[in-house]
Amino acid sequence: MRKKGRFFITGWNVTTNQFEYSIVYQNKVKAMGEFSEGLNEQELAILVSLIQKNGKKVSQVKYSISPSICIQLCFRDIIEDTLIHPQFMQFLPTEQWETCTWERLLIENANIDSSIEVTHPEKPLWDNPKINKEQLIAYLVCVAPRLLPFVKNRLLTTIRYPHGYIGKECFYQKNKPDYAPSFVNSFIKDEIDYILCNDLSTLVWLGNQLALEYHTPFETIGSDHPLDIVFDLDPPDETHFLLAVDAAQKLNKIFEELNIIGFPKLTGGKGIQVHIPIMHHHFSYEDTRLFTSFIASYLVEKKPRFIYDRKNEKESREKVIYRLYTACRRKNDDCSLLS
Numbered sequence: 001m002r003k004k005g006r007f008f009i010t011g012w013n014v015t016t017n018q019f020e021y022s023i024v025y026q027n028k029v030k031a032m033g034e035f036s037e038g039l040n041e042q043e044l045a046i047l048v049s050l051i052q053k054n055g056k057k058v059s060q061v062k063y064s065i066s067p068s069i070c071i072q073l074c075f076r077d078i079i080e081d082t083l084i085h086p087q088f089m090q091f092l093p094t095e096q097w098e099t100c101t102w103e104r105l106l107i108e109n110a111n112i113d114s115s116i117e118v119t120h121p122e123k124p125l126w127d128n129p130k131i132n133k134e135q136l137i138a139y140l141v142c143v144a145p146r147l148l149p150f151v152k153n154r155l156l157t158t159i160r161y162p163h164g165y166i167g168k169e170c171f172y173q174k175n176k177p178d179y180a181p182s183f184v185n186s187f188i189k190d191e192i193d194y195i196l197c198n199d200l201s202t203l204v205w206l207g208n209q210l211a212l213e214y215h216t217p218f219e220t221i222g223s224d225h226p227l228d229i230v231f232d233l234d235p236p237d238e239t240h241f242l243l244a245v246d247a248a249q250k251l252n253k254i255f256e257e258l259n260i261i262g263f264p265k266l267t268g269g270k271g272i273q274v275h276i277p278i279m280h281h282h283f284s285y286e287d288t289r290l291f292t293s294f295i296a297s298y299l300v301e302k303k304p305r306f307i308y309d310r311k312n313e314k315e316s317r318e319k320v321i322y323r324l325y326t327a328c329r330r331k332n333d334d335c336s337l338l339s
Contacts, residue, residue, distance in 0.1 A: 002074045004089065005105045007032065008097040009069040012051045015061045019047065021073065021086070025102040027130075029067060032081070038074075038088030046091075070095035078109070103138030110141045113183050113201040118208055125164030125210070133164075137207040144200045153220040155187060155194035158211035165212060173211070181205065187221050196221070229276040229288050231262075231295070238270040248272050250299060 010031060011020030018034035039047065047069070055065030070092040075083040107118060121134035140147075161170045176186040176193045184205060185196045197203055197214070206214075218226035231251060233244040248264050251274055255262045262274040278288070 002076060003078070003109045004072060004074050005083070005108065006070060006072055006092060006095060006100040008067045008100050009047070009051065009065060009071065010067065011065065012048070012055070012063040013061060014063070017044075021071065022067065023100055023102050023105065024098060030102070033083055033086065035073060035086040035088060037086075043088065043091070067097035070097055070100060078105075101134065103134045106138045106141050107134070107204070110204065111200060112204050113181065115181060115183075116201060116204055116208070118204075123164065124166060125161070125212075127166055133208075133210070136212075137204055140203050140207045141200065144203055148197070148199070148203065151197045151214060151216050153196060153198065154216035155189060155192075155221065156197050157215040158195070158206060158209075159213035159215070160209060160211050162210060164210065170212075189221075223281065224285070225281045225283065226278065226285055226288055227280060228278055229292060231274040231292070232267070232271065233274070234271040241270055244270070244272045247299070248274055251295070254295060254298070 005023075007021040007023050009019055010022040010029065011034075012018075013020075013034070016034075016036070018036050020031055020034050022029050022031045024030070050069055051063050051065050054068065055063040058064050072089040072092055073083065073086045074089050075086045077084045104121070118134060118137055121132065121137075123133040125131050125133055125136055157172060157174050159170050160173055161167065163169055174192050174194060176184060176195045180186075180195070183199070183201050185198055185202070186193045187196055188194070195202070195206070197206060218228060218230075220227070233247045233251075235241055235243040252262060255276075260276060262276050264272050264274050267273045
């Protein structure tokens with residue numbers, strides 16, 4: 001099945017009769033390639049006439065034209081930002097060229113349920129950098145192959161921001177709402193009907209609901225065994241982020257000696273989490289509790305060092321809090337690392 005997309009004309013090669021088509025990419029006009037197939041004689045004559053009348057001749061064989069003529073192309077696939085075998089389908093006289101975006105192209109060609117419609121795609125969600133709703137959903141489409149395996153068959157809690165992150169107003173959502181489409185699966189536990197984000201359609205639907213944060217337990221449904229261990233390195237505030245970096249480096253040295261690979265990620269705006277994936281059904285929560293408690297105790301016993309606190313203009317001893325998430329299913333054990 002051939003894919004489709006909306007573009008605008010930005011050039012014409014008189015010699016080859018190839019037309020340059022472009023798209024809005026990261027808020028800038030980006031040339032995507034050239035096409036010549038698909039136009040009948042009347043459409044070809046109209047397009048040439050419009051370019052000659054409104055464009056600019058930049059050489060003996062080439063014209064350029066400012067974005068204005070919107071068209072729809074079909075193509076086989078997109079490989080490395082290039083359309084494979086593009087063909088003209090139709091003019092789009094009512095389309096504004098600013099809406100012919102790379103994000104829209106990705107969303108409209110994603111393998112999602114046909115009932116999904118991105119509402120208010122231009123809605124601003126972040127100020128710095130400026131990111132709108134359409135860009136968020138296109139991002140979810142791109143990262144879905146890597147994200148979905150980590151949320152599949154896990155009870156999902158989302159944090160929704162109805163006015164985007166700009167407004168800061170947010171709320172937690174655990175229960176699947178009554179208006180959720182039929183393709184959204186769920187699982188009932190403790191009288192809560194949790195959403196299961198098992199496919200791209202559900203992920204895009206959640207993005208359209210402005211779910212900006214996704215939280216899952218460490219086990220999948222029907223299992224009592226964790227799938228990873230997490231060390232949460234939480235400095236006192238953003239100005240002491242390097243404390244978390246130092247703590248992560250200390251963890252890494254220990255893991256290297258044990259032939260363990262940890263994966264760090266930024267979290268909470270000021271801290272670092274170090275994740276250790278573990279085999280399914282291989283360790284119990286009590287097993288992971290023994291491991292995390294040992295590592296934390298070992299680090300806490302390390303000789304602390306002093307840092308210079310510019311804010312208070314004096315030397316002070318700072319703490320990085322380790323939260324051992326998989327030590328217990330219902331409770332996080334905290335211990336302090338003097339760094």
